[in-house]
Amino acid sequence: xxxxxLEMRGITKRFPGVTALQDVNLAVRRGEIHAICxxxxxxxSTLMKVLSGVYPSGSYEGEVVFDGKPVHFRGIRDSxxxxxxxxxxxxxxxxxxxxxxxIFLGNERRGRGGLIDWNRANADAGTLLESVGLxxxxxxxxxxxxxGKQQLVEIAKALSKQVRLLILxxxxxxxxxxxxxxxxxxxxxxxxxxxxxxxxSHKLNEITAIADSTTVIRDGRTVETLDVRxxxxxxxxxxxxxxxxxxxxxxPDRVSSPGEEVLRIxxxxxxxxxxxxxxxxxxxxxxxxxxxxxxxxxxxxxxxxLAMSVFGRSYGRDIRxxxxxxxxxxxxxxxxxxxxxxIAYVTEDRKRFGLNLIDDIRRNVSxxxxxxxxRLGWVNGNEEIKVAEQSRRDLNIKTPSVMAVVGKLxxxxxxxxxxxxxxxxxxxxLILxxxxxxxxxxAKFEIYTIINRLVADGKAVIVISSELPELLxxxxxxxxxxxxxxxxxxxxxxxxxENLMELMTKDKEPVG
Amino acid sequence: xxxxxxxxxxxxxSSGSAPAAALHTGASDVRALLMGxxxxxxxxxxxxxxxxLFAIMTDGVSLSPGNITNIVLQYSYIxxxxxxxxxxxxxxxxxxxxxxxxxxSGAVSAVLVIRQGQPWWVGILAAxxxxxAVGAWHGFWVAYVGIPAFIVTLAGMLxxxxxxxxxxxxxxxxxxxxxxQQVAAGFLNGLIGGDGxxxxxxxxxxxxxxxxxxxxxxxxxxxxRYQQPVESFPLFVARVAAVGAVIMYFAWQLAHARGLPxxxxxxxxxxxxxxxxxxxxxxxxxxxxxxxxxSAATLSGVKVKTVNFWMFVNMGFLAAxxxxxxxxxxxxxxxxxxxxxxxxxxxxxxxxxxxVTGGVGTVVGAMxxxxxxxxxxxxMQLMGVDQSLQSVVKGLxxxxxxxxxxxxxxxxxxxx
Numbered sequence: 069x070x071x072x073x074l075e076m077r078g079i080t081k082r083f084p085g086v087t088a089l090q091d092v093n094l095a096v097r098r099g100e101i102h103a104i105c106x107x108x109x110x111x112x113s114t115l116m117k118v119l120s121g122v123y124p125s126g127s128y129e130g131e132v133v134f135d136g137k138p139v140h141f142r143g144i145r146d147s148x149x150x151x152x153x154x155x156x157x158x159x160x161x162x163x164x165x166x167x168x169x170x171i172f173l174g175n176e177r178r179g180r181g182g183l184i185d186w187n188r189a190n191a192d193a194g195t196l197l198e199s200v201g202l203x204x205x206x207x208x209x210x211x212x213x214x215x216g217k218q219q220l221v222e223i224a225k226a227l228s229k230q231v232r233l234l235i236l237x238x239x240x241x242x243x244x245x246x247x248x249x250x251x252x253x254x255x256x257x258x259x260x261x262x263x264x265x266x267x268x269s270h271k272l273n274e275i276t277a278i279a280d281s282t283t284v285i286r287d288g289r290t291v292e293t294l295d296v297r298x299x300x301x302x303x304x305x306x307x308x309x310x311x312x313x314x315x316x317x318x319x320p321d322r323v324s325s326p327g328e329e330v331l332r333i334x335x336x337x338x339x340x341x342x343x344x345x346x347x348x349x350x351x352x353x354x355x356x357x358x359x360x361x362x363x364x365x366x367x368x369x370x371x372x373x374l375a376m377s378v379f380g381r382s383y384g385r386d387i388r389x390x391x392x393x394x395x396x397x398x399x400x401x402x403x404x405x406x407x408x409x410x411i412a413y414v415t416e417d418r419k420r421f422g423l424n425l426i427d428d429i430r431r432n433v434s435x436x437x438x439x440x441x442x443r444l445g446w447v448n449g450n451e452e453i454k455v456a457e458q459s460r461r462d463l464n465i466k467t468p469s470v471m472a473v474v475g476k477l478x479x480x481x482x483x484x485x486x487x488x489x490x491x492x493x494x495x496x497x498l499i500l501x502x503x504x505x506x507x508x509x510x511a512k513f514e515i516y517t518i519i520n521r522l523v524a525d526g527k528a529v530i531v532i533s534s535e536l537p538e539l540l541x542x543x544x545x546x547x548x549x550x551x552x553x554x555x556x557x558x559x560x561x562x563x564x565x566e567n568l569m570e571l572m573t574k575d576k577e578p579v580g
Numbered sequence: 581x582x583x584x585x586x587x588x589x590x591x592x593x594s595s596g597s598a599p600a601a602a603l604h605t606g607a608s609d610v611r612a613l614l615m616g617x618x619x620x621x622x623x624x625x626x627x628x629x630x631x632x633l634f635a636i637m638t639d640g641v642s643l644s645p646g647n648i649t650n651i652v653l654q655y656s657y658i659x660x661x662x663x664x665x666x667x668x669x670x671x672x673x674x675x676x677x678x679x680x681x682x683x684x685s686g687a688v689s690a691v692l693v694i695r696q697g698q699p700w701w702v703g704i705l706a707a708x709x710x711x712x713a714v715g716a717w718h719g720f721w722v723a724y725v726g727i728p729a730f731i732v733t734l735a736g737m738l739x740x741x742x743x744x745x746x747x748x749x750x751x752x753x754x755x756x757x758x759x760x761q762q763v764a765a766g767f768l769n770g771l772i773g774g775d776g777x778x779x780x781x782x783x784x785x786x787x788x789x790x791x792x793x794x795x796x797x798x799x800x801x802x803x804x805r806y807q808q809p810v811e812s813f814p815l816f817v818a819r820v821a822a823v824g825a826v827i828m829y830f831a832w833q834l835a836h837a838r839g840l841p842x843x844x845x846x847x848x849x850x851x852x853x854x855x856x857x858x859x860x861x862x863x864x865x866x867x868x869x870x871x872x873x874x875s876a877a878t879l880s881g882v883k884v885k886t887v888n889f890w891m892f893v894n895m896g897f898l899a900a901x902x903x904x905x906x907x908x909x910x911x912x913x914x915x916x917x918x919x920x921x922x923x924x925x926x927x928x929x930x931x932x933x934x935x936v937t938g939g940v941g942t943v944v945g946a947m948x949x950x951x952x953x954x955x956x957x958x959x960m961q962l963m964g965v966d967q968s969l970q971s972v973v974k975g976l977x978x979x980x981x982x983x984x985x986x987x988x989x990x991x992x993x994x995x996x
Contacts, residue, residue, distance in 0.1 A: 382879060404881040413879065421879050424872035426939050435869055436880040438862050445861045450806045457807075469809070489880070 073098040073264050074119075074233060079130035081114055081123060088114045089128070090288045096233075101255060101265045103275040103296070106285035106310055107508030112268045115285070116235050120154045121147040134233075151232030155222045155239065161210045168193035168206035171225045196224040200254055214368075216247030223254065234258065235266045238506075240274060244366045244534065245569075252278050270508070272303040284309035310509055318513065319541030322520045326544065327357035329395070330528040331411070331497045336389035338370075338377040338552075347373045347384060349552045355497060355528040360519065362539035363532045364568050365549035371532045372416055374549070375499045379413035380406035393496070407436060410496035414486055414503060416532070418479075422486040425475035429467060430456040432474050432485050437493040459488035463518060480511025487518060498522065499530045504538065516542060536565045548572045622984065623932060623948045630952055634959030642959050645837035648830065653764065653909065655954035656843045657682070657902040659947055661925035662932075663854045664898035666946035669929050670858070671891050672871040672938030673722065673729035677714070677736035678925055681899035682918030683744040685710045686907030690753040693760060694912070700760040707907075708900045714740060715896020719889035729892075737922070745915050754912025762842060764909035769839030777832075778839040785831025788848075789824040796820055843905055850898070855943045867891060871938030927974070928953055931981040952977070 074096040081089040089111045096102045104112050117123050119132060121141030132139050134150055141147045144154075161170045168190045177192060179185030193206035202220040210218060219239060226234055236255075240248040248271075255265055255278060269275055275282050276296060284291040284306065291309045294301045307318075331354065338348040348370045355361045365371045376383035378391060380403035391398055393409050400406040406413075415421040423432055433456045434441055441452050456470035463484040467477060474485055483503065490498060500519070504512040519542065523529055533539050539546050546563050548556040548571035556571035634642045641647060661678050668675050688710045689703035714736065721732040755761075771780040796816070803810045811819070834840060858864035866887045869877040878884050902921070907913050932949025934941030953974060960970045 379879075380881070402881070402883070403879060404883060407881045415879060420873075421875045424869055424876055424939065426872050426935075427868065431865065431868070435865075435877070435882075438865060442862050445863065447860055447862060447865060449860065450802050450808070453806055453808055 071098050072096065073135055075133040076115070076119065077131050077133070079115065079118055079128060079132075081111075081118060081128040088288050089118070092130075092285065092288070092290050094283055094290065095293070096264060096266060097280070099259060099262050099264055100280035101259055101267060101278055103279035103282035104266060104268045104285060105270070105272070105275060105282060105306060106291075107510055110285045110310075110508075111288040112285055113237060114288075116154060116237065116266070116268065119147070120144055120152055120235065148229055151230055152235070153226040153229055153231045153233070154235040155219075155226060155237065157238040159215070159218050159222055161218055161221060163211035164209055166207045166209055167197065167204060167213075167221055167224075170210050170221060171196060171206075171228050173225075175229065192228070193224070196227055197221075199227060200224045201250070214247075216243050216250065219243065219247070219251060220254070223258075231263060233264045233266065235268075237268045238270065239267060240269070240271060244368075246366070248274070270506075272306050275306065276301060276303060282306065286310060307509060319538075320513070320517050320520055322523065324359070324523075324544050326359040327526060329354055330357050330393065331355045331530075332390075332392040333378060334390040334392065336374070336378070336391075337387070338373060338384035339386040341383070341385055347552050348377060351389070351549075351552075351554050353547060353554065355530055357496075357526045357528050358523050359545070360523055360529045360531060360543045362543035362546035363530060363549055364536060364539055364546055364572055365532075366572055369549045369572070370552040371549055372501055373552075375413055375501055375530070375532060378406075379403065379411055379499065382413075407493050407495075410494075411499070412436075412490035412493055412495035412497065413499045414490055414501060416501035416505060418482055418486050422489075423474050423482060426473065428473055429460070429465065429470045429477075429485055433459050433470075433488045433492055436489050440492070455492060456488075459485075459492070463488055463491075464514060478508075478511075480507040480514070483507055483511070483515060484518075487515070491522075495527065497528045497530065499532070501532045502534065503531065504533075504535075536568055539563075539568075540565065548574075550574050622988075623945060623952070623981075626981075627948050627952050627955070630955050630959075634955060634962075638959060638962045641962055642955070643833070645833040645835075647958070647962070648833045649837040649841065651954055651958050652834075652841050652844050652847075654958065655950065656764070656841075656847050657905045657909070658921065658924045658928065658954070659847055659950045660850060660898055660902040660905065661921055662928035662946040662950045663850055663943055664895040665922075665925040666929040666932065666934050666941045666943055667854070667858060667867060668729070668891055668895050669926070669934045669936075670871045670938060670941045671867045671888065672874065673888070673891070674926065675718070675729065675733045675892070675895050676922050677718065677733040677740060678895065678899040678902070679918040679921035679923075680737045680740035680744065681711060681714050681896060682903040682906055682921055683913075683915070684714070684740045684747065685900040685903030686917055687744045687747045687753075687913040687915075689760075689904060689907055690756070690913030691747055693756060694753045700757055703756075703760060704763075704904050707904050708897065711896040711898070711900020711903065712893055713896070714899070715893035716889070718896065719892035722892060723885040723888035744917075748913060748915050750915055752912055752914040754910075756908065756911055761908055761911055763846075764843050764905045765911075766842040767839040768842065768845070774835070777835040779835070781831050781835040781840040782828075784840055785828050785835075788831075789820075789827050792823060792827075793820045846901070846905070850901070851943060851947055858943055863887065863890070868939055871940070873939070924950075924953060927978045930985075931978060933985065935985070936982075949981075 072095050074094070076092065076094040079089050079092040080087065092111070092115055094115065104115070106112050118128050121143050124142045125140035134152070139150065162173065165173070171193050172189050176184050177189040179188065190206045197204060197206060200220045200223050202217055202224065204213065204217065210221060213221065223234070239251055243251060252274060255267070258265060267279065280297045281293055281295050282301070283293045286309070294306070294309070333351060333353045336348060336351040336353075337346055339345070340347050351374060363371050363374070373383050377387050378400070380400055381387055382403060391400055393411070398405075398409045400409055400411065419425060424435065430453055434452050438447060441448050441455065453470060459465065460467065460470055465481050465484045465488070467481065474482060477485065503519070504515055507515070519529055519531070531539065531542055540560070540563055544560055546558050546560065546568060547554050548558070548568055550572055555574045558568065558571070631643075661682070665675060665678065685707035689707040692698040692706050693700055693703035718729070718732050718736055721727050722729045768780060769778050772783065773779055774782075800810050800816060810816070858867065866877065866882045869880065869882055870884055870887055874884065903918070906917060910917065928950035929941060929946045930936070930949065931952055932941065932945030932947065934946065956974065956977065957970060960973065
């Protein structure tokens, strides 16, 4: 049982000016689920790229031993030939192709004369789908599947390549709880079939639930490998390894003293932009100054849709309802009007909707309130730099210069840039959609601290989050949203993960 | 390379490592200046190399006063088009119609002035109005209906070429009155005398150098006041001296030919205005924001439709200016005028560092890109290179310039 399928010894990988990995060791036993955790930028993904041949042999130091033999992969095809398959965080499926076409992409089932044998491909795909527990017709285009099902298609694709070592990069980051549980079950079943699995994850509860052992990486070095299966490894224990310190309290303390009402939404309904159904239905919601209000809901409950429709009607059509800011009804028909009325919306997908990744920090920070830096249409570039510098200091954006390109920052620092941008508009209400998604533990703590500071300054904050512990740790009050309707409003003193989950799953049947 | 600070951007648990050294990073030594922005410096180097190359191959004829004047007269309208084109490309669009708009605006002007005998300035105003109207037409379809600019302007290219033929009844019109010809063929000469050379041209050159030095120095002072990194003072002086020398050499040569071309004044004003417009105004910055990430710009409150609309109105306006210059230079309007001009303008923008995906590019870069094309065409014509070979060389230069851009980006990306 204790034989080792993979050993990486003394791996050092340097980029110009940066050593990403320094003498990293990793040993994975045959047939186990091995978790790798560490803060963003710790070097987890780099290590996996070394393993899968994305960084070819020779571009790093150290040796990789797979199945008892030293290996020198020159590319991803080499590693796949050995049965090492990596599934990236951003899924790599072609949306308009069918499930079967995606599974056998680059590995097509050929028939006579080199033409593709579609019958065989679809039949084989069906078998693979069954083994991952996905009941879908193999000819269905992938775009019609949800993220959870697409993840399963990726795994089916890996299985089609005779996978022996499956690497998953943040497999549940984009999944809701039900899909996550399903995926973890599948990983357990694959383990029974003898497939070894390496899983990079930020979700420590998943690691303690499923992994046999876990290796902690910090600043490009191996910190320790913990035997999870033997028990006694708690989440706090792993966090200590990741950050090199104990987080005595993960959520910073805050004295709550809500003031007057800042934002009220009445009978808010939103129709889907292309389909004839209501995505948000009759929502009532209010936030007071100095208050953090949470919105809890499963994927598809309409959380983001609600937020974006309020923010200058950026989503949906046929929007009805009243929007009241500081006791005055406002229209906010465009984003510019919403900003003028003191509303700010921090998107859940900062790379696609939040930032101009090819531009520098300075110009991203000023983007939503450039008018404040301009007279008669002329921008004062020096004032702009001053504002950006101020943000860099206030929010502790780790960068040598505000002229640094945003695309090269870590997730946590990018999120701070987005926050800076919205803070510069000087909003009364901040709607934060998944504010800590995909950022590491240390940066999360910083974001929480920033939120607390804002509330202490009298801002009202709405937090949308998929992580219930986060809402429980941050909020004064939590609304639950299910199928576009508010199903509960729970003061923090009475909220538990259990009763929130119950409200979030209430009344899920589709409404006519 | 060792002098550049090793970036400690990696977030560490021990926070608060304030990067105090940020003040003097980057531009403090020449090598960092060149290497740090290889793409930008690359085109200047390329221009210098190409100018030198043709000077050698033509035994200095390409740098003669007469020929330098010629280059200005011959390629000014392409440069005017490139200004508008690079803005459209930064915004993430393209405009294939500008050649046809050049023809149409020139044709309308010619019909009014030559056929109907209106004064020359009526022709010019009418041409500009036509350009603005065409731009508004494109802007409407792109911004408010949401049709890709490639399609809209491809349709415009056919549409406005057809209208040109209609307006001209398929025949060429000429000649324009002398005032109209002055736009492209006129010179400011002998205003304040000079013996064998034009003192006025030299004076304008000197004023330009002084303006460059003063504005550069003021920017520098402001930067220092805001505690921003600046290049070392000797380097600053060297840069001003180098640019000044180039401008004065250029002015000297012009002064020994026919003086200061009016069209050069028009071009210089446009480059100055649009250079500032793109870098320093809210409108310009929103163009970059839209090209860089449309969704993020929309969610930041940028009025995307309005900006897109005016981007095309502006393109139409500049195309009309180019149309006036071209019709003035060719002293008439022809049905086939401006054919393929759009491709030269697009090539200038891309050689000058604009990105196909939008969000990147500069007016000055497009000007340098346009000059590279101009100097090459002109040099090859002087050498009597066959038309077919000229086309091959220009095509390869465009390809290599963009390939260099892609390579450079990949290199920057790999350094991550």
